[in-house]
Amino acid sequence: MDSKAILSLIDLALGGDPRTLRMHLHKIAVKSGRQDPEFSEKILSRLSASGLRSVQPVKPIPVDSDSRLNLVRVESPVIMEEAPIYAEEILALLDQVVLERNSASRLMAEGLSPAKSLLFQGPPGVGKTMTARWLASRLGLPFLTLDLATVMSSFLGKTGNNIKAVIDHASSFPCVLLLDEFDAVAKRRDDDRELGELKRLVTVLLQAIDEWPESSILIAATNHGDLLDPAIWRRFDLEISFDLPSEEMRKAYIKSYWPELTNHASDLALFFGDVSYSDIDRSLRKAKKKSILSEAKFINCITGVAESKPGNKVETKKKDVIRLAGEGMSQRAISTALKISRPTVKKIMDQHNECRDAQ
Template identity: 45%
Template sequence: MTTAKADLDSDIISLARLALAGRAQDIQMLVQRIARKTRGEKPELSNSLTALLREAPSKDTPLRRMAEIPMPVDSDSRLHLLKIEEAIEIDHTPVLAADVSAALDQLVSERGRLEALDAAGLDPTKTALFVGPPGVGKTLAARWLAKRLGKPLMILDLAAVMSSYLGRTGANLRQVLDYAKQADCVLLLDELDAIAKRRDDRDEVGELKRLVTVLLQQIDDWPASGLLLAATNHPDLLDPAVWRRFEMKVEFPMPERQAIYELVNGLLQPYENKAEHWAKILSVALHGQSFSDVRQSVERARRAAAISGDALDIHLESLILPEQLSKAERINLATMLVDAGLSQRNVQKLTGVARDTVRSHSQPETTARKRRGT
């Protein structure tokens, strides 16, 4: 018996075993592997198997097809361990750094060119790790991806359920991931560092170290039809083996001024006729804050205006907070606002810094341009 025939016989036996066990997702992976192995010697078989894989077995959504599979719950509280978003609504296109946007576009494009990848003997990217400080858009990016791919989003907050896992090895974690594998979804493991800490950390108990091993096995076994995302604010805490398992790493930076401008403009445009003006001001005043903090500040101002009946301008001005800044900080803010294109008159009103002081601290070329326009 040739090696190729022996391999094929072994695959057929494995396929039968999986079919009898009802493991649909694993069957799909094995059929895909057989199609690749037989492409050279049995192209007709390979093409037929590939065609079968592309056929949709049902018009139902992934979650409806899983109605008979119980959703994982905590054995103590009986609460669901997964948060599921099927009909994802996003009020505006996320504002993302160029590198982040390019990475997300690639993940979507790969799933639109499965035939080209298959012809090259490749799978689409199955796993991606989102890294960055809190509030920079990691969860929003996961929701945006799921919406573009037309898949439900499942979110497992590892930090929130950590106490449930201790003492029960990786059984619950394996249960959750096995469920998500069968759902043809986008799964987000939030706060990954809660369980994926370095196994050489002497302060960690053996139970957590075993969870890392379970996680590694699950990542290796993740189906190409799904997408596994993980997010962490502390990449330095991750076990190196976990870090290596993710095929794509996406770093989410703190937003630059242009990104804050786009976010604020998008938030104010439907309600404020001077949205661009305020976006320019707040892109300077709120620089250094996360997307989440900027959004909360703007929405807090809008709520205050709606309740008081005051003009929104009054409450947006309060976000600049000149009374909480030192004299040097107010001068620096005033200078940046002038350099951003605001008139010295408006800057004096907003910051309380005299125009002569602003003029003396502004960039020479900007000051000269202002004088010519006065």
């Protein structure tokens, strides 16, 4: 090893920059592999031993000093029976994150780091939290969630201390840490309506993201990306935007999570329209309870259509068309829900409108 390389290592060690130091040592190990394989192997083994910390926390879970409640929720191991339903571009990004994490040593040998900080943004109920759990499950890491209700405090400086305690705890062992509702603690510092305490939180978070270890993943999720401080965006390795699921994604979701409705998946994907997964799930659970208690068909409870009585099917269908149209449902969706043609739906609506206008 030449004197220049040795001096660089000394500077890094004295400067307290373990991340860059590990990268330089990886490079040295790779370069010396051909000339001195034994020396190269010793360097890599030491790096591996120091980098693979126990997946079990070495510190107790931090608690709020007043309420004594845990500041973070822990799930380990993470068990998911069904994989989330993603658009192809989002799935490609998540697969890339997993690949980088599993190839961390190879990347670091070339002076590169695997993605360690992710920002999820999108409307509520589209799978941001589930995706964080899914990554933890794929990587075999504990899943930690910041308990925002416990962390937030009205006392000056208390919230910042709580968040710092959570981040210090999560940094002490490999894990996936989710900071949900991130906009509540990382708001724009130029917002005059916010207190100085919340503005100071941004500085705490910026420092935490910069110092986050490569052995773990920090995920921040927000429903309101426009509220985040501009400096926050630049700190994350990757930003993933989640949209409301498409018709095909809704269909796949119903088949995967509600297999008893597989035969109706196509119709229901159209029936629900542009809504989130959580909205679909909430509606299906409500309809399931109704079907059990009323002993009615599940599918009829979902669409809100009562079974027609013998001899009165035509009038019942007309009433159902008018009722569903009044609830804002499109003619196409009504046609799917009632299993009648769109021209028939249009004819019923035209007749209804004519009668209403005549009155």
